Amino acid sequence: MPEPGVHIGSGKVRELYALGEDRLLLAASDRISVFDVVLPTPIPDKGRVLTGLSAFWFARTQHIVPNHLLAIRPDGRSLECGRLDMLPLEFVVRGYLAGSGWRDYRATGAVCGHALPPGLLESERLPHPLVTPATKAATGHDENISEADAAELVGREQYTEAREVALALYGFGAAHASARGIVLADTKFELGADEAGRLMLADEALTPDSSRFWPADSYAAGGPQPSYDKQFVRDWCERTGGDKAPPGPELPADVVEGTRARYAEAFELLTGIPFARYLDDPQVVRAA
Ligand code: Q0Z
Numbered sequence: 001m002p003e004p005g006v007h008i009g010s011g012k013v014r015e016l017y018a019l020g021e022d023r024l025l026l027a028a029s030d031r032i033s034v035f036d037v038v039l040p041t042p043i044p045d046k047g048r049v050l051t052g053l054s055a056f057w058f059a060r061t062q063h064i065v066p067n068h069l070l071a072i073r074p075d076g077r078s079l080e081c082g083r084l085d086m087l088p089l090e091f092v093v094r095g096y097l098a099g100s101g102w103r104d105y106r107a108t109g110a111v112c113g114h115a116l117p118p119g120l121l122e123s124e125r126l127p128h129p130l131v132t133p134a135t136k137a138a139t140g141h142d143e144n145i146s147e148a149d150a151a152e153l154v155g156r157e158q159y160t161e162a163r164e165v166a167l168a169l170y171g172f173g174a175a176h177a178s179a180r181g182i183v184l185a186d187t188k189f190e191l192g193a194d195e196a197g198r199l200m201l202a203d204e205a206l207t208p209d210s211s212r213f214w215p216a217d218s219y220a221a222g223g224p225q226p227s228y229d230k231q232f233v234r235d236w237c238e239r240t241g242g243d244k245a246p247p248g249p250e251l252p253a254d255v256v257e258g259t260r261a262r263y264a265e266a267f268e269l270l271t272g273i274p275f276a277r278y279l280d281d282p283q284v285v286r287a288a
Pocket of ligand 1 (some may be wrong): 009032086192202
């Protein structure tokens with residue numbers, strides 16, 4: 001195991017380590033969270049699917065914005081990254097009306113301050129993608145803020161550049177996914193600045209943990225859509241009841257296997273690369 005590094009942060013399912021002064025190691029575990037609760041049962045290779053997908057997108061979006069990726073570790077679940085000054089914002093891009101966006105629209109006719117035409121259905125495609133920035137709350141739940149407040153937080157020039165980048169990345173990811181039978185309903189980007197002040201894409205990008213992916217063949221507006229990756233787990237949790245409170249239930253073997261297969265299938269559809277090839281040599285995702 002090469003330099004583990006100094007542990008500097010934990011997400012729900014990922015760990016962050018410092019590698020000296022200017023590099024970080026982002027390590028994705030096999031943990032899965034459902035209804036915002038991390039389950040005690042891991043999904044084998046889920047961390048590798050997410051890491052491989054992130055690296056795949058980083059390699060293919062450099063024409064839109066440079067990114068923090070330096071190297072994929074041979075374990076396939078960790079990325080060496082350049083350390084950036086992170087913008088204190090998440091750039092959520094929504095192409096469809098789902099989740100909190102749908103709840104907001106039903107209550108107010110708008111999504112995070114963006115007025116929308118009346119009569120839209122749950123999961124309907126929006127007239128155009130929206131950027132709905134959120135602040136990264138230290139206490140877990142991110143808080144949506146208006147674009148005006150976001151611009152005030154980081155400066156109007158930097159905000160404008162970052163929102164254009166986020167829209168271009170969403171457009172690229174959504175078109176790529178759509179050609180492969182997957183709807184990219186929405187996604188979240190984190191951006192930072194390098195030592196020269198240049199805007200860079202950071203964190204993870206266009207993974208199932210940072211995005212809503214829906215199977216295109218069953219897509220129909222007018223209700224909630226099944227999640228490409230987590231639907232088996234959600235359905236099983238709903239069937240077996242429980243109060244959606246921590247620690248969450250242990251998953252049975254068939255739900256683990258079915259979910260593992262869905263993650264691998266999402267990887268293969270989106271990348272066109274057999275997942276077994278990635279396990280054999282993670283560097284395959286970097287080649288164009
Ligand atoms: C990402 C996070 C995780 C916990 C900080 N390139 C970068 N430079 C500076 N900071 C970050 C990055 Cl990616 C950075 N996070 C999110 C990830 C565990 C928190 F794996 N926090």
